Amino acid sequence: MSETREVPLHAVAHARAGDKGNRSNISLIPYDAALYPLLAAQVTEARVLALFAHRGATRCTRYDLPELQAFNFVIDDVLEGGVNGSLNLDGHGKTQSFRLLSLTVTIPA
């Protein structure tokens, strides 16, 4: 059995967050395309939804773009009202991409 190690997504991928109302979308893009299947298996909708549970997120949908080697996560009700109603300094949720990048994945050592 080969060796593995646990790393934050930030070590192997990059991301960008955008908003529409109370919904956030966060892209996730591996630096190395060879990691695309591994991220597809480990960065599931359920794990991402759980990451944003403290903010009341109700649903997470992952769109896979294999040609682009990228994922798009759409997370509902995560922006505490969005720029319309949020008391958060970052009502647009632009910083949330780095919450996603703090999630850990297990990669070959």
Added chain:
Amino acid sequence: MTFLVGNGGGFSGDRVDAPIPVVRSLMARGLPAAMFFETLGERTVALAQLERRRDPELGYEPMLERLLEPILADCFRARIPILGNFGAANPPAAARLVARLALRLGLPDLKIAVVGGDDVMGSIALDQLPVHEADGSIDTKSARLVAANAYIGAEPLVEALRLGADVVVAGRTSDPALAIAPLVHHFGWSFEDWEKLAVGAACGHLLECGSQVTGGVFWDPGFKDIPDPANIGFPIAEVTAEGGLIITKPEDTGGIVDLRTIKEQLLYELHDPAHYITPDVVLDISGCHVEQLGKDRVAIHGLRGHPRPETLKVTASFEGSWLGEGEVSVAGPNALARARATADVLLRRLEMRQLGVRARVDLIGVASVLDSDDGALWRGYEGPEPPEVRIRLAAEGADRDNVDQAAREVLAMLCCGTAGTGGARWRLTPRILTRSYLVLRERVPTSVMVRSAREMVG
């Protein structure tokens, strides 16, 4: 034959010197070209409408003169039309400003188009329209309407270019329309050629946020480094009649265009990648791929387009509640305990005074932007002692005075607070609430008026 589209600004508040190297690059390359500016966020038009109420000659992009002055003469002489939604809530006044600027620069024959029709506040009854995007916080029965604007498409912008406009001043348009229009005008693409319009929409989508595709919002020191981030070059697209699309930037600038910047911006603010709805075409990037052709040059392949929707999006803005914010700092030994105590006392004070506001406390430096309204992250924080913490209270409510009083509780902590509390700031701001509707496009007639600078203000 290649046509170049340059972007000179991606939001109201962008770097005002950004257009200069873009125009210099377009001129040096000598190909037919256009420049566009996207300066209108979802709320910007409502804030501009409030500005216009105060002064009928205001209500457009406040940096407009600063943005255009260094490039206007060059663009006019090189026949590079400039398009922008910088007219905001008052395109005619913005056009007069451009005309005065043109006269001052010795360009009396510069032709300026005013595109109208997006402002539907007086013409469409919103309560009879299907709601597109909303949240439960808006009671539109009692809220006072500030602005209602339709996201119009590229057709009136093309008409303005056809009439010879050197500067096209619009209010609310779809962002991609600002790039689609000069392409349709130059190549003579049909408004039913969905594959070509998809290329135009992707071009607009990639360029509309300016530096976000050339290294802005991207750089992450040590992980995603970019050259000279103080001087990021804004993007230029190379588009061919057949629908080829390449993104690049001026050579003498910082920033970077590579597969990573392109992928991040392609997916920015997208939900279903197969259905990115614009007034002119539904863009589908689900099968697209990207190719690095050289330094700072990336081609986008495999874009698809589907027929445009029958409806346009109308975003209405309402006067909302009040937002009060206050901040103080603590630092040095035991800062975290003092910050936590300050947070608890602030919330207790709001309760004691029965101010009836919704409130939240952040411990900036421990957890704030990633936290929730109940402070789940900072309350559960077990990490190392932070060297400094800034405590922020945010309160919202319908009653201005109560919200103001809530924010001032932070100020009072200067004397009543923990040892070594300092650096208080507080402010009160009105909130703008938005709600989006769908309206049949034929209910939004547009208009185009073109005049020379001399005719407009001479």
